Amino acid sequence: MNWNLETLFENFQRIRTEIPELKLFGEKPLHSQSEDVMLEEGKEIAEKLTSTLLKYREVTGVGRGIAAPQIGLQKNVFITYVNDEVQTYINPVITKHSDETNFYRELCMSSSLMWADIERPQSITMTWTDETGKDHGETFDDFIARLLQHEYDHLKGCVCLDKAIPGTIAFVSSNPLDEKLRKG
Ligand SMILES: [Zn+2]
DSSP states (O other): OOOSHHHHHHHHHHHHHHOTTOOOTTSGGGGSOOBOOOHHHHHHHHHHHHHHHHHHHHHHSOOOEEEGGGGTOOBSEEEEEETTEEEEEEEEEEEEEOSOEEEEEEEOGGGTTEEEEEEEESEEEEEEEOTTSOEEEEEEEHHHHHHHHHHHHHHTTOOGGGGOOTTOOEEOOSOGGGOOOEEO
């Protein structure tokens, strides 16, 4: 994939027509608080999210997470797609985060054209329920901690651009998969 402006805008056009359920930065569901769900509803939402994420990946070749508000549902559910594996997080709660932070240029499916530098805690502890109803509590570091915080923010009505370090919002200009975490 060529990450120049022309391809970026072509892909954006395809996203608008081929993935109409995907909400974009500025649309109301992305800026409101979500609520907890029962397991069955959580599973159904996770399936819809997986289908949307896979369509997005077909167009852009990237996309490692998506949260319910991004398809217009104010529910506490998100999925991640890492190493060809989908993980479902129902009613997640971040219970702890480190004081230590790092930096990363984040892209969001809901702001397909733009990315920005964002500072976040290096590690977090999160509880959630998976699609089988099993409860989990785990501590995550580095990239996974960042991905989970990005998706969790969506449930709080916060899109990554809201947290951008001033002056760093820009058109995507290289492969997002080449981005690396940077120390503060
Ligand atoms: Zn996002």
